[in-house]
Amino acid sequence: MPLLILLIPSLLFLVAVFALPLFRYTWLSFHADSVMTGLVAIPNQGANWQRFIHDTRYLQDLFQTLRFSVVSVTAEIVLGLVIALILHQPMRKRALIRSSALIPWALPTTVMALGWRWIFNTPYGPIDRLTQSWLGQSLNALGEPSIAWITTVYADIWKTTPFVALILLAGLQTIPSDLYEAAKLEGAGSWICLRRITIPLLLPYLGLALMFRLAQAFGVFDLVQVMTGGGPASSTESIALYAYWNALRFLDFGYSATIMIGSFVILSSLILITWLVVTTARNRSQQSLAR
């Protein structure tokens, strides 16, 4: 079995980076390990988990993370589909246009997070100036708790839509063009083509983009940490940021690990549910296509 030997180094690295941390967190979550204990792990009979279940700040962060993920991923899928349809058209300078559309995705998140802070700055940023002159009042896009989370959603959509668009573009390229020609001969308009041909055949790609983006959005960290620092009034604080504060600001490793394991379980069940929904939708559409 010399073939397996070649795989072993990679698998060892993967286990060290993905599996070991999960075991370590599970173990830590049953121990007090903080400044109080002098950063030595002492068993504490599930006190972390007791605290976790009753932690209203975690609950609030979970709600924020879910609403951030659902709103931004939905918008990214819709917008990504539109962009993929645009990029699929024959056009001049296609390579240049594709590269330009890709740039937001390629830039480091922290670089543009800093940029957004200036663009949404109150009162000197361009957006605030626009609302001041049009609506007569300041938007305060990063200072108002009910708006700030939407601002972070906007920044996330800007950055990751190109990724979704590319995956969907790959899907579009697999659809044979004679399907559209046949539909047009039968008098179908472009809207019917989109609903009856494009979207059903694109479902596997939509599902893939959905799962990847949901998982990534659930772990949102860079953007929020640099753009708002979780504020104002913790309104944009994500789960990952809360776990980070607990470890590196409050120096409570035991509780930070508890948050991460708890969040991991929640995320896994969410992904599993999404996967089940996506596969049933796919099977159903395949059955109706076969008919």
Place this chain on the structure above:
Amino acid sequence: MKATRFLILALLVWSLAPLTWQLYTSFCIDQALVTPFASLNQRWTLDHYQSVLNSNPPFIRYLLNSLFVGGLSTFLTLLLAIPSSYSLSKMGRRSSLVIKFFLIGCALFPYVLLFLALLEIARYLQLGNSLIALAVPYAALSQPLAILLLTNAFSDLPAELEDAARVEGLSVVQRFRWILLPLISPAIASTAILVFLFSWNEYPIALTWISDSGKLTLPVAMARIAGSSIHSVPYGPYAAATVIGSIPLILLVMVFQKPIVSGLTTGAVKG
């Protein structure tokens, strides 16, 4: 046709307007940023760039650090992933499917959650503040994507090709060097560029591993600039920093658009 053209224009504005604004800001004097409509004798300046480039440590340092970590982790990733994907492509259907599912699971995992355990490992092995050590978790985190992409490339090669080479008496190493690697080089290029982008942009692990200001990677340095002063707003230098930080990647995307797109799309089609 007109509608398409309008949509393309809208797409370009949507993607490039924020960067254009940063570019504009970076050349404006502070007074022009606060009162944009006032008539000023002198509106443009290079001061922001000077203050960023002459800071201590100079900004170029962060770019070089990121380049070093990106290059090293790309090399490590390929070194590990090429043999693995070769063996995965030769495996039976069922066992390779199990491994692929495991890899997809890893790829889905939001790796931010790993930072605490990785930090503990770094402390235990005293790897903090080492750019060389930072490339190790990056290479490990890149394995799922790299193996999946390269396995597809190996599987697409006709099996007769390698058999013929074997009959000719070429050893495994020779077959790799002269036949397999040249044939999958497009996939290697795609993988390399995607891994490089990931390492260049990675933030949470670099944030927790590196504290020495001379060794910061670009994303962490940017975040530090942001955190350094919330009350006074040096947005001119900020903007200059975002422009300088963006240029290498914009060039990279322009030059390597094809391998990036094909890497992401074959990942989607076959993954």
